[in-house]
Amino acid sequence: MTKGDGWVDPLKRMVEDHAAVSEHAEMMAGAEEIMHDIDIWRKLTPLKEFLRYCIVEHFEYEEKTVFETLLSRAGTPECVKLIRKLEEEHEEMTEGFKRVMEMMPREGDGGMGRMTELRLYGAARKLIDELLEHASLEDKELLPLIRSNLALFSPGA
Ligand SMILES: [Fe+2]
C-alpha cells in the first residue's frame, strides 16, 4: 500500500481519535438536559454516530492494524499483555455499546419517560468514561510502542 492509497499514519489517527473522545466527554458532562427535550432524535444522532465511530470503526482499526502488526512483529510479553487487556476492554465496551443502542428511542416511539432518559444518559456517560480511561491507557502505553515500531506500519513494510 502506498501513501496515496489511503495509508494513514497510525500515530496521527490514534491521537486525533482519542482527542475526539475527550471532546465528547466534555460535551456529555453537561448534556443531561439534551435527553429531556422534545428534539431528542436530532440531538441523539450525533451521539449515536460518535459512539458507533469509536466502538466500531476505531476499535476495528486498532485491532486489525495496530494490534495485529505489533503482535506479529514486536510481540514482547509486555506488549502481548497490554494488547490482551486492551482487547478485553474493547469487548466490554462493545457490549456496553449494544446496551446503549438498545435503549435509544426510535423515531416514532413517542417521547422517552424520565426513567428511560436517566438510564440512557447513565449508560452513555459510563461508556464515554470507559472510553476516556481506555484511550488514556493507550496514549500512555500503546502510543510509545507504535512510535518505537513505526517502521512496521510504513507502506510496504
Ligand atoms: Fe482501543
Ligand SMILES: [Fe+2]
Ligand atoms: Fe483507541
